[in-house]
Amino acid sequence: MIQRLRSNLKLADDPAGRYLPSVVATMVFLAVLALVGAIALQQATETWSRSIEGSLTVQIGDAKARDAQQRIDKAVALLKAAPGVESARPLTRPEIDKLLEPWLGKTAMDADLPVPALIDVRLVKGAAVDTAALASQLQQAVPGTRVDDHKPWLASMVRLARTLQWLAVAVVALVGLSTVALVVFATRAGLAVHRDMIEVLHLIGARDGQIAEQFESQTFRRAAAGSVLGLVAAAAIVALVARFASALDAPLLPSVQLGPKSWAILVAAPVAATILAIVTARLTVLTTLRRMT
């Protein structure tokens, strides 16, 4: 491949292809940002799933009611005795405030709001707990309790995340198609500019493949330069956004931790863009030459 990309016939520069590096850089920039978005969403759904897996939350009326502590103790005792339950622990007021803070803000915490008592229930790993039956038992023993296994919330969050991930994939595909269209345009323009030169090369005995190699070589240099530029620019933007996001102190925002696998995907984007550009240029030249001469 590298041998073939060494241009020895030295095709002249053409103006149409000069914009290719900046166009490919823009395309790779957009594709990498879309991929980072998809990776962040994937990580967020995994984190959400992990954090609530094997847990339940039990809410009991108003934590400030007169018999609140009695009701909490009764519920905890019942929960601990239930099959499949590993532990049941009432949350302290500061813990509840910390949970509500992202939604209500710090100042709201100072107000005397009617907040329910919460019991954090951990389940035995792999145990199949009948949440509905447990909820019914609790309701009978301690009226006004509510059992939340977080599944409806998680399902809608995962649905939203998946939709956004598909959107990111669609953006990457669209960017790929646009790159193909631009390379086809630039290559055809180059063929038109070099028509006389190509005719001479043909008459001297050059095969279509040799002429295509000259365009591949030019496209490789331009697309590779653009791809690297696009990746560097996108990486800089991602680093900047990550820095701002970490300063925001917003626990629900997905954070981006790029591991080796994620980096491999991101680096694959410019490589794929360059290969896509080379293959497109070759096919365009071969198809056009068959029609030209």
Added chain:
Amino acid sequence: MVRFQNVGMRYGLGPEVLRDISFRLAPGTFHFLTGPSGAGKTSLLKLLYLATRPSRGLITMFDHDLSHTPRHRLPALRRRIGVVFQDFRLLDHLSALDNVALPLRIAGVKDDQVRAHVIELLRWVGLSDQINARPPTLSGGEKQRVAIARAVIAHPRLILADEPTGSVDPDMGMRLMHLFLELNKTGTTVVIATHDQHLIESFRRPVMRLDNGELVLPQEQAA
């Protein structure tokens, strides 16, 4: 080596510019092709250097019937032909050396072998001080010599030259004609298209004369 049988050629739907052309070129022969302007010399040369196909008739080159030769086999045949175009058709962005080296590079000859060979030929045609010059900086005569060097560098079996001495002084013209004669002695078939009657008379070789698209041949060349 080359055989035309009742070949006719037209551009698009226009009238025939060549009519019933029949002749043979044996290996190692030397011919002049002449005729008035518009007689069809360039069209006949185009058929000979495989730039176009005939509208009718049969052309056989290097034992290949061109009417049945697929497009992808043409480059191999073209590499056996060296062409000096009347307008030189040099590549302006390449140096004289790179222009002359093109046929060797296309044939896949390694770069270290190409350079020495090309420099030697450029020296022979009197361009040793213009090796790195680009065509736009060369005079007409210099361009013509680069074009001739490019045509002969790969030792083709057939050389076609369209007015190859038109832009050079008589001394250099003679020198270049002797280059063609030397190549002819090594078995290369040479066809020189020219208006120059003095040149034709000086070398006393068979003359193919085109007149209004029809070919008048010496007896021995009739197909």
